[in-house]
Amino acid sequence: ETGVTQTPRHLVMGMTNKKSLKCEQHLGHNAMYWYKQSAKKPLELMFVYNFKEQTENNSVPSRFSPECPNSSHLFLHLHTLQPEDSALYLCASSRVAGGNTGELFFGEGSRLTVL
Amino acid sequence: AQTVTQSQPEMSVQEAETVTLSCTYDTSESDYYLFWYKQPPSRQMILVIRQEAYKQQNATENRFSVNFQKAAKSFSLKISDSQLGDAAMYFCAYIPPGTYKYIFGTGTRLKVLA
Numbered sequence: 001e002t003g004v005t006q007t008p009r010h011l012v013m014g015m016t017n018k019k020s021l022k023c024e025q026h027l028g029h030n031a032m033y034w035y036k037q038s039a040k041k042p043l044e045l046m047f048v049y050n051f052k053e054q055t056e057n058n059s060v061p062s063r064f065s066p067e068c069p070n071s072s073h074l075f076l077h078l079h080t081l082q083p084e085d086s087a088l089y090l091c092a093s094s095r096v097a098g099g100n101t102g103e104l105f106f107g108e109g110s111r112l113t114v115l
Numbered sequence: 116a117q118t119v120t121q122s123q124p125e126m127s128v129q130e131a132e133t134v135t136l137s138c139t140y141d142t143s144e145s146d147y148y149l150f151w152y153k154q155p156p157s158r159q160m161i162l163v164i165r166q167e168a169y170k171q172q173n174a175t176e177n178r179f180s181v182n183f184q185k186a187a188k189s190f191s192l193k194i195s196d197s198q199l200g201d202a203a204m205y206f207c208a209y210i211p212p213g214t215y216k217y218i219f220g221t222g223t224r225l226k227v228l229a
Contacts, residue, residue, distance in 0.1 A: 004159070031215060042119070043206070043219040090160070091120055104217060105151070106160040 003027065004090050006107035013082060014115050023074040023091030029105070030096045034066060037088040037109070049074060055110045071104040081114045088112075103111055117142045119209050128197045131227050135182075136192045136223045138207030141198035144168075147211045149183070151192045154204040154222075163205070166190065174208075202227045 004025045013019050025032065034046040048056035049068040063085075065077040073093055091107040116127055117139075119140045128134035138147070143185045147168045154160040166183050173181050207220040223227045 023166075040221060041125070042221050043217075045216060048215040050215070054161070103162045103165065104160075106152075108157070108159050 003095055004107035006089075006110050007109065008110060010113075012113045012115065013067040014081065015083075017081075018077070018079040020047035020078065020090055021076040021091075021112075023051045023076075025072055025074075025093040025105070027093055027105055028095075029095045030071050032068060032071070032102070033094075033105055034074065034076050035090040035092060037090055040065050043090070047076075051086055051098075052089070078112075081112075083114050085112045086112055116209070117144075117209065117218055119207050119220040121205075121207055121223050123223045124221070125224045125226070127146055127226045127228055128201075130210060131198055133193060133195045134197055134203050134206075134225065136194075136225065138142075138190045138192070138220060140187070140188050140207070140209045140218075140219050141188065142209065144211045149190045150181070150210075150217075151181070151190075151207060152165040152199075152206045152219075154174070155200075156203070157227065160206070164192065173192060197227050199227050199229060201225060218220065 007022045031050045033048050045058045046060045048067040051069050054089040063080050067075040088109045090109045092104040094104050149166045151163040152160050153163045164174050164176045164179050173183050178195045180193045204222045204224050206222045208217050210217045
């Protein structure tokens with residue numbers, strides 16, 4: 001298996017539920033990202049991990065909690081979400097060499113619906 | 116603030132014809148990178164083409180080419196001989212060197228008409 005894999009592809013949850021999104025990359029990259037994609041809005045960077053260390057938290061509400069146990073895996077833990085959090089959540093990875101100037105490799109995304 | 120603007124929410128092109136998607140950006144940096152990404156329906160976003168700002172020559176990848184105008188901060192994508200498989204959302208993106216903060220535009224939905 002190659003590339004960036006995200007599970008689940010679709011998730012419906014109530015506002016009181018706790019769920020997690022998972023991302024796995026098989027490209028040997030060192031940086032991993034979570035983006036939020038909403039209709040008619042630019043992709044919003046949420047979190048960046050470089051060599052398992054969080055290097056970016058773009059003022060994301062605490063109801064979103066990332067976890068990066070190693071360079072190949074990235075999780076996004078969700079709890080007490082709001083309906084406006086419904087969106088497509090994209091995971092991406094990239095190779096890092098002295099600052100990031102390279103291509104992002106994306107997963108297919110997890111479509112989240114909060115009821 | 117660094118921003119990326121795609122002023123065309125939707126474009127249509129006849130199969131085999133040429134179409135140009137517009138992108139402008141705002142930055143005070145002199146060195147940076149620009150990208151066009153393609154997101155087909157329900158499929159992964161993939162890189163179409165990449166341009167380094169210090170290179171004056173426009174990047175090309177087969178049927179895809181860019182018109183990079185650094186002074187005007189413009190980075191348009193030209194698709195020649197359009198194919199049905201080119202139908203997708205196209206996102207313009209910018210990143211200053213040494214950072215992880217890719218900045219994306221809102222996207223242009225391209226329809227290819229048979």
